[in-house]
Amino acid sequence: MNDKPLSTLNIALLNLRRKVFRTMGLVLLAALLAFTLLAGSVLSQSLDNGLNNLSQRMGADILAVPYGYEANVQGALLRGEPSTFYFDELTTERIAAVGGVIDVSPQLYLATLDSSCCAYPVQLIGFDPQTDFAITPWVSQTLDAPLTAGQIVIGSSLSGEVGQKLEFFNKSFVIVARLEKTGMGFDTSVFMDLDSARQLAQYSKRAGGHPVADNANLISSVMVRVQDGLNTKDVANDILQSYGKDGVRVVVAEDMISDVSSSLRGLTGYILVLIAILWILTVGVLLIVTAVTINSRRREFSLFRVLGATKGKLMRLILCESSIVSLIGTVAGMLAAALVVFPFSTFISMQLGLPYLQPSLPVLALLFVLCFIISLVPACLASIYGAVRIGKLELSRTIKEAE
Amino acid sequence: MGSRMVPGIVIVLLGLFVVLVPAVIFPTCETQIETAAGGTVPMRCFWSGRAEIGIGALIAASGLLMLAFRPALVRAGIAVATALLGVLGILIPTVLIGGCESPMMDCNTTTFPAVIVANSLIVVVCVITALVLARSDRRLQVQAQQQATTNVTLDERGATHIEH
Amino acid sequence: MLLSIEGLTKRYQRRDTTFAAVDAVDASVERGDFISFIGRSGSGKTTLLNMIAGLLAPTEGSVRLEGTDLYALNDKEISRLRNTRLGYIPQGLGTLANLTVFDNVRLPFFLDKRSGDASGRASYLLEAVGIAHLRDMLPAQLSGGELRRVLIARVLMNEPDILIADEPTSDLDVETAMGIMELFATINKRGTTILLATHELDTLEFSKRVLSMAAGRLTEEQRA
Incomplete structure (x- = not known):
């Protein structure tokens, strides 16, 4: 055989x-x-x-957030867990006045449970194109002109092509760019300018009420950049010393990354x-x-x-x-x-x-x-x-x- | 004889796995969509899951048929058909029905990868089985032919012997 | 002269004393010989055959195959000699259990680089030793007599000059043993030199020469 x-x-x-x-x-x-x-x-x-x-894309040295939400902002950044927390817009200017701080930019977070096809919580991030230094640098890799009202940039894990329209709270937005995959919370986030985000909060009022709808002067966090050569932790401490009593807490990016x-x-x-x-x-x-x-x-x-x-x-x-x-x-x-x-x-x-x-x-x-x-x-x-x-x-x- | 059973058993197990994934192991997203009329309907991924349960059951049944039949060519035929079922099992969540648009949804993170991997394995196992069985069948045919020709020559010799 | 053995001695150390298993044996083997070594167990027959087969280096003396000293060769050369010219059936080392009868017989052919029809020759040999019908069996399925025939077919695979067999008929019934001995006689008639060790006297009638051994020495030679 x-x-x-x-x-x-x-x-x-x-x-x-x-x-x-x-x-x-x-x-x-x-x-x-x-x-x-x-x-x-x-x-x-x-x-x-x-x-x-993460460490490349952090951008900010310090994140200032309302009291009690230090963990939430990390969850939002690392895992894209939708979070909603707010404090007064004035915090931005206050922090800007702290010694050693060179740049500040406010951000507004909205959460939505309402997306076209499948119900999935999406984090909406409104940022100020005028002052922003944390998001724009790497958004601009896929975007030619600054973001205007009605335009959005979406994270890589969200469905939708550039040019397509996406609806949030019954208001439609045009997708002008997609981010490349980051492996962090940004993958499931939608970025728009601060004013659009505030308007959206108004719309969402009908869908269930929103604190931002009642008070247009709210923001969620302040991105802080510290002057080179200064100890970030000392500056963070100064912010905490000055405004801790007003309910401002800080997350030091270095600490977060080392965690x-x-x-x-x-x-x-x-x-x-x-x-x-x-x-x-x-x-x-x-x-x-x-x-x-x-x-x-x-x-x-x-x-x-x-x-x-x-x-x-x-x-x-x-x-x-x-x-x-x-x-x-x-x-x-x-x-x-x-x-x-x-x-x-x-x-x-x-x-x-x-x-x-x-x-x-x-x-x-x-x-x-x-x-x-x-x-x-x-x-x-x-x-x-x-x-x-x-x-x-x-x-x-x-x-x-x-x- | 033992190795003859292996492909059938493997296919039955993989078929059962395809049934169990949407049903028990990694169910599709449970949320339902509200229609304009106010009622609720399941999402696309749910129907993909349903279809996979059916396909998995058919594949498991094909595996049983392969265990039941003995002729190599019959088993090879079942293997080819099962491979095509596996292709269907891959196409359902990717092209024919699909699922949620967000890659973060349950169907896209667990259910579909699991059924696609299982169906790919089914296709590979079935194609290999079919090739092996077809080849062994051809070898048997060649042997039978050779035997037939030797028989003929023996007959001729026998005939000449009788003439003497 | 095919094989010349001169002063062949093997000493072993046992605690304080040394003893000679084989003690200064001289012998010469001509092409076509059929020699039986007889003697009680412990007389040194196996040690002598192991040395002749190129498996055991002697303490003193030499074994020469057509002038070549076996123990002056390196592993590759002696292995080739064992593979091609010295066919040895040791006692107790039988078949390879994982290989079929047919593959066991074919194996020696593939242990060195050579070309030819291994399968054809193996089939012929199985036919010749009368076990062609067992070719696809595993050794575990065979009887003692059938196994001996497998070993003989295997040892003939590469047409050795000398066939050496250690107690080839032990543990066989008389009838089977005679069948094996007749096979050896046939092989010898076709020109293969045969060296056997045995203690069964009724097998001696097949030999051309009988050498008796006792305490490591060749004591007498009788012409059969």
Whole structure:
């Protein structure tokens, strides 16, 4: 039936096929390692990317928000959680007067539950094109002229093409630009100028009433830029000292980023530990299996030698067997990881609640190659160990033992 | 014999998974749209989910049929049809019915990725199964032909022998 | 002279004493010989055959195959010699359990670079030793006598000059043993030199020469 030549590869395949359970177990272990490696590294790279993006796009050094809403503004920035909190417009000028502050710009947040197709909470951010320094710099990457009334810029996760109209509270806006993916709350935000946002609040009054509708002088936050060379924390402290009694609280961007980066470090730490444990486990198991295999197959290997196989041929056989197992396991594991990490990336980023931005294709390709190599190292180590053991195999002794 | 069952079992399990995703594991968005008349209707993603439940059930049934039939070509035929069902399962949420527009909605973050991955696996498994079965069938036919020709020569020899 | 054995000695260290498993054996083997080594177990037959087969380096003395000293060769050269010219059926080392009967027989062909019709020769050999119908079986499904025939077919795969077999008929019933010995005789008639170790005297009638061994020494030679 089968006239295939008995090459080293074919003998290795026959050996593996006759030991189905051992082979399956080893493949599963290799797959688990490769899965964790790829999924873990894509995850931590995406988080790393998200953090970098966050610190690049923060713009402001300090965010001034009403008392009790320090956490909300972070939620809005990191996760796009719609938030509504307000204080008096005058805060902008007050903060501008604090020493060390060079730029201030007010922002107004509105939340909506009313979008064209699917009910999904969208954060509306009204900003002042005249004074803004936090949003305009990177909005302008996709926008030629400053935003005027009735125009909006939408985050990358929102549906709608440029030129299309979008309705909020029954008022329609023209989309003039889309932002590229940021991995942060901006992805689900809609940007418009401050006046439009205030008008919109008026409209929303009919839909349920809005504090901004009753008092047109409300804003949600003040973006603050501090003079270079000054300690941001000292300036933030000054603002707090001066206006804390008026219900103004501050969020220092540096602190926020370092908070994110420390929780990120915790997560990547877990991932790294998991990978290390699995890797060591795989090396250990493969070494033990190789040792046991060679011991229990001494007869078989002696027989090969009697029939005229060189030591090199036996080493190649061992190498072939463990390479096949690792290769199948690694490819299966990496495939499984790719099928989880990429299709479910939005779900994962929502679950993590941290800025999450997938690396670019070349970086991903590099990750794939690296994971592939690292997953195959245990098999190589086991093969080298096996080769050494086979080199030490004493023929006459095994023949004697067999008697 | 054992390996003959593997594709059928895998397809049954994947089909059941496609049924369970919209039904239990990752349901589609539950919010309903208010119509002008004041009533409520489910969103598109809900119908996509419904369709996937049906497709998954059909795929699981095809897997059972593959387990039930023995001839290689019959099983290969079922595999091809099941692969096409898998393609339909991919097209439903992407092109034919679709779901919510926001990529942040449940259907786009969980339900659809899960059914698309499962359906892609079904397509891959079915195509491989069909190819393997078609090839093994061809090999059997070649063998049968060879046997037939050797039989003929033997018959001829037998005939000449009788003549002597 | 095909094979010359001179002063072949193997000493083992046992605690404080050394003892010689094979002690200064001289022998010469001509092409076409059929030699049986007889002796009780422990007389050194296996050690002697292992040394002749190029598997066990002697303490002293030499084994020369047409003038080539086996133990002056490196691993590659001695492996090739074992593969092509010295066919050895050791006692206790049987078949490869993961390979079918057919693949077991074909295996030696593929352990060195060569071209030719391996499958054709393997089929022919299985036919010749009378087990062609077992070719796709695994060794575990075979009886003792059938297994010996697989080993003989395998050892003949590369047409060795010398066939060495250690107790090839042990644990077989008399009838099966005779069948195996007749097979050896046929092989010998076709020109293959055969060296056997045995302690079953009724197999001796097939040999051309019988050498008895005791305590590592060749004691007497009887012409059969």
